[in-house]
Amino acid sequence: MNNLVKLIAVLALSTTCISAFAKEKPMNMQSGNTSGQSMGMKMSAEMKDKMARNKQKYILQIDALSDRINDEKNAKKKQALMDEQLQLIKDHQEKKRHMKKKMMQKHHQKMMNKNDE
Known part of the structure; x- marks a missing residue:
C-alpha cells in the first residue's frame, strides 16, 4: 500500500x-517559422516554385523507373533499371547535401559579418 x-x-x-x-518554448525555436526554413533564411516565391518543380520532376523519374522495373521480365535488364534508379536517388541526395552545405556557408x-559590425 505504501x-x-x-x-x-x-x-x-x-x-x-x-x-x-511543455508550456515553455525551446530556446532555438523561432516564432512564426512556418515555411520550414530555419535560421532566418527566406525564399522567394519563384525559388519555391522552382524547387517544387524540380522535386516533381525527380518524383516522376523515380516513378517511371519503378514502373519499368516492375514490368521488366528479363533479370539483367531489371537489374540495370534498378541500378539506374539507385544512381538517380544517389545523385538527388548528393545535390541536396551540396545545397544544404551551400546554405550553411x-x-x-x-553571422560572421553580423559579428564584425
Whole structure:
C-alpha cells in the first residue's frame, strides 16, 4: 500500500513537471517559422516554385523507373533499371547535401559579418 502511494505521488509530480516544461518554448525555436526554413533564411516565391518543380520532376523519374522495373521480365535488364534508379536517388541526395552545405556557408558568412559590425 505504501509503495502504491509513493508511485502515485511520483506520477503526479512527473506529469506536473512535464506539463510545465511543455508550456515553455525551446530556446532555438523561432516564432512564426512556418515555411520550414530555419535560421532566418527566406525564399522567394519563384525559388519555391522552382524547387517544387524540380522535386516533381525527380518524383516522376523515380516513378517511371519503378514502373519499368516492375514490368521488366528479363533479370539483367531489371537489374540495370534498378541500378539506374539507385544512381538517380544517389545523385538527388548528393545535390541536396551540396545545397544544404551551400546554405550553411552563406548563413555562417552572414553571422560572421553580423559579428564584425
